[in-house]
Amino acid sequence: MKEKLAGTLLLCAVVPLFIIGYIFIVFVGIFISVARVRQGVRAMDHFVNATLFNGYAWESLSSHAWRERKKTWAKVVIKITDFFQKDHCKRANKREQPIIDLMLEKGLDKQSIGKQI
Known part of the structure; x- marks a missing residue:
């Protein structure tokens, strides 16, 4: 049960960051530096x-x-x-x-x- 609860809480924090990271990768990859992403x-x-x-x-x-x-x-x-x-x-x-x-x-x-x- 602890693993499921910890996993759920972690996902609630990570998924929004993942989406922000994805947007960042697209923007930086197109306009700045492919190597950075x-x-x-x-x-x-x-x-x-x-x-x-x-x-x-x-x-x-x-x-x-x-x-x-x-x-x-x-x-x-x-x-x-x-x-x-x-x-x-x-x-x-x-x-x-x-x-x-x-x-x-x-x-x-x-x-x-x-x-x-």
């Missing part, structure tokens, strides 16, 4: 992967698509990203897989709030 875009990529595609929070949608490349949704993501950069998802997974393995080894995918130590 790169980390924000990467964080949003991870957010979308974790929430909509049931992936890991520390993994990009591209890397996740490569791991699940036999699934229909992953094939679509791979096809779209290949249009912009050949083998993008494969390269993303090669770069991120050691991080995924480390996070799983350390148990960072497990419940942390309200858990008895």
Whole structure:
């Protein structure tokens, strides 16, 4: 119960900030500096992967698509990203897989709030 309550309270604070961050990224990316918004875009990529595609929070949608490349949704993501950069998802997974393995080894995918130590 503590985890659900903490998660709900956290979402109430984070979602408005996420929206402000998104607007900031669009404005700065168009008018000021793409380099400045790169980390924000990467964080949003991870957010979308974790929430909509049931992936890991520390993994990009591209890397996740490569791991699940036999699934229909992953094939679509791979096809779209290949249009912009050949083998993008494969390269993303090669770069991120050691991080995924480390996070799983350390148990960072497990419940942390309200858990008895």
